[in-house]
Amino acid sequence: MNDNQDVIGQNVVSHDVVAGSHRLDGTTEQLTTYYGSWAATYDRDVHNVRYQGPHVITDLFASVVPRHLSGCGGLTALDAGCGTGLVGQLLDERSVTALDGIDLNHDMISLAAKTNAYRILASGVDLNLGLREIAEDTYDVTVCCGVFTPGHVRPAAVDGLIRVTRPDGLVLLSTRRRYLDETDFEQHLGTLVDDGRVSILECHADRPYTADEPAQYRILTVRK
Numbered sequence: 614m615n616d617n618q619d620v621i622g623q624n625v626v627s628h629d630v631v632a633g634s635h636r637l638d639g640t641t642e643q644l645t646t647y648y649g650s651w652a653a654t655y656d657r658d659v660h661n662v663r664y665q666g667p668h669v670i671t672d673l674f675a676s677v678v679p680r681h682l683s684g685c686g687g688l689t690a691l692d693a694g695c696g697t698g699l700v701g702q703l704l705d706e707r708s709v710t711a712l713d714g715i716d717l718n719h720d721m722i723s724l725a726a727k728t729n730a731y732r733i734l735a736s737g738v739d740l741n742l743g744l745r746e747i748a749e750d751t752y753d754v755t756v757c758c759g760v761f762t763p764g765h766v767r768p769a770a771v772d773g774l775i776r777v778t779r780p781d782g783l784v785l786l787s788t789r790r791r792y793l794d795e796t797d798f799e800q801h802l803g804t805l806v807d808d809g810r811v812s813i814l815e816c817h818a819d820r821p822y823t824a825d826e827p828a829q830y831r832i833l834t835v836r837k
């Protein structure tokens with residue numbers, strides 16, 4: 614086999630493992646097992662499928678957060694579903710004083726710890742259970758990238774992100790296009806807006822995500 618075939622073979626494997634994660638049933642057990650065996654090659658595989666989520670969301674962070682949360686001094690932020698820490702590594706250290714990360718999976722969190730981008734990291738935290746481990750209004754900004762995707766969290770997981778973010782703080786999240794097609798995420802978010810819990814500051818549709826699918830990126834202002 615020549616080098617070119619090697620690369621093609623590796624890309625097929627990467628595509629398959631990413632696609633496999635979208636066929637999970639969203640239970641804690643399946644997600645924990647899948648990511649536990651994927652953690653070691655996660656960064657390579659998402660690179661091979663040209664995953665852009667962390668780049669797009671941290672660019673949005675850099676353009677929006679200073680404009681909307683200026684004068685607040687040091688910002689505290691949460692990376693929810695931080696995985697191996699791709700988002701944390703790209704966040705500009707000057708704009709965040711303290712970045713914490715949570716994830717369901719211990720192996721992913723162990724890799725995030727090696728980036729030295731995070732103050733506190735915790736595994737075993739399930740976004741589907743409302744983030745009750747974290748006090749209300751703890752963070753100025755919450756980022757959630759690559760998690761509102763098929764087979765992962767339910768739309769109502771956004772409620773926990775809002776709960777742990779302080780009033781007038783921001784929630785930045787990505788939603789893969791197919792997730793929007795297959796769930797009632799937009800309806801759920803519409804109800805939160807109608808109830809005055811959040812407003813939509815920005816919504817960027819069809820922005821780069823992976824080689825085969827775009828995503829929406831939203832920035833929400835927390836109202837409570």
Ligand SMILES: C[S@@+](CC[C@H](N)C(=O)[O-])C[C@H]1O[C@@H](n2cnc3c(N)ncnc32)[C@H](O)[C@@H]1O
Pocket residue numbers: 644648666667693694695696697698699700715716717718721738739740741757758759760765766
């Ligand atoms: C596609 S990865 C994204 C990781 C990282 N944010 C990134 O952009 O590279 C999805 C991450 O969400 C985590 N995850 C999936 N379901 C979760 C849940 N219910 N609660 C917390 N984390 C979850 C997985 O363990 C995994 O680390």
